[in-house]
Amino acid sequence: MISAKRTPAAILVAISSLIVAACGGGGEAGSDKASAMADKTGRAQSVEPVLSTNQQIFESFILVPSEGSFFLHWNLPYAGATSPSVNYAFSDYGLLTASPLTNGPQLSAQSSPQNITTTLGLPTPGVTRVLKNGAVIVAGTVNRVSYVDADVRVDTLSADNTTVAFSEIRSNYETVPLTGTIASTPADFAHFHNSFFSNATILEATATYLPGAAYLKFAQTNKGDRYNAFDCTTATTGANVSPCRTGTTLTAALTAGIVSNSDGTTYRLANGSITVVDGxxxxxxxxxxxxSATLSATVQYxxxxxxxxxVYTGALTKxxxxxxxxxxxxxxxxxxxVDRLTFLPFDIRLNKAAHDSIVAAMKI
Structure with a gap:
């Protein structure tokens, strides 16, 4: 016969036994998680990957059916007339056909440049060279995009589309709508594109943004030490950058001193230290x-x-x-x-509606 009345101790024992039973009977540590991750057949359940907010915003511009993430390139005067022999303004864009979330790293080739003026020409494309794996290589126009934690990693590949020239991590994404007239453009967008908005001869201030126009604002940090290689004397466009000294050693050249006109400094051995990078x-x-030499918020050495x-020269971004x-x-x-300028620590991309709005408002 079972008594209908229990002592407090008996109740505690009963409750404890229920808790133990619910937890799997006190099995090995970690068995609770394993049980929770198993379906009724005993097989482990897969966890579906989820885009972070940064990655969602990134894909909203660059992943099809979106029409691309656009970037403007320009050399325009702060005020006054433009010169066809000096000035230019063009755009290009990147596009992804599959998400890195479920398909792994994806290649994104930058489009051909589009002249967004009717009075200026396209410039000769510039090149970026880096010291990598014991040699100078030329960065190409193809990026490899992957996701790292909640952020976006972009590897710029060399001309062979395989070797990583340099990498960056993009974070703190936000989408900002562009509405109303060009004259009412948000300050960040106008400041970033400086001369487009400071020079009254470039854009029609009364033009309006197209429906859906918006831009991305995001932060970028360098991934891995990046050693850019520069020409020291004669301008070149390939991997064979021009040297500062020939037929000598690094120690001998810097003991004598090397003048950097752009930095306004004569660098000597004691002004730094020698290390070995990839041999x-x-x-x-x-x-x-x-x-005054970099004209950028990026700190370089x-x-x-x-x-x-x-002996060659360049700059390190740590x-x-x-x-x-x-x-x-x-x-x-x-x-x-430097006194005249404010350097911005963020980058910007445009969606197609924003890009087309700027193009339609161009007066040159």
Missing amino acids: VSVWVATNPRPQ RVYFALNGN DGAVLGGSAYVSNPAGTTA
Whole structure:
């Protein structure tokens, strides 16, 4: 016969036994999670990957059926007339056909440049060279996009479309709508595109943005140390950058001193230290390059490196460094470029409606 009345101790024992039973009878540590992840047949359930907010915003511009993530390139005067022999304005865009979330890293080739003016020509394409794997390589126009935690990783590939030239992590994405007239453009967008908005001869201020026009604003940080390679004397366009010194060693060249006109400095051995990068001896300056030389929010360090009996130059952007975007004239009365400019620590991309709105408003 079972008594209908229980003591408090008996109730505690009964409750405890129920808790143990519900938890799987006190099995090995971790068995609870394993049980929760198994379906009725005992097979482990897969967890569907989910886009982060950053990745959702990124894909809203670049993943088909979207029509591309557009970027503007320009050399336009702050005010006054443009010169066809000097100035230009063009755009290009990137597009993904599949999401990196479920399909792994994806290649995105930058489109051919589109001239967005009727009075100016397209410039000769520039090149970016980096010291990588013991040699100077040329960055191409193809990016490899993948997702890292909640952020977006973009690897710029070399011309062979395989070797990674350099990488960046993009984060803090936000979408900003563009509505009303060109004259009412949000400050971040206008500042980033500086001369388009400061020079009254470039855009029609009364033109209006197309329905759905918007832009992306995001932050970028450098992934891994990046050693850019520059021409020291003669301008070149391939991997064979022009040297600063020939037939000498890095130590000998820097003991004598190497003048950098852009940095306004004579660099000497004591102004930095020598390290070895992928088998190449590289001297790195202790202090950053002056902002008057970089005209960017990105902090860079002058480097000289020895390769094939010659000494070459470039700049180091350290791992984790914030990559600057554009700059705008905030103090027209400033006596130097740095005094006149404010350097922006973010980047911007346009959707097609925003891009087409700017193109339609162009007066040149």
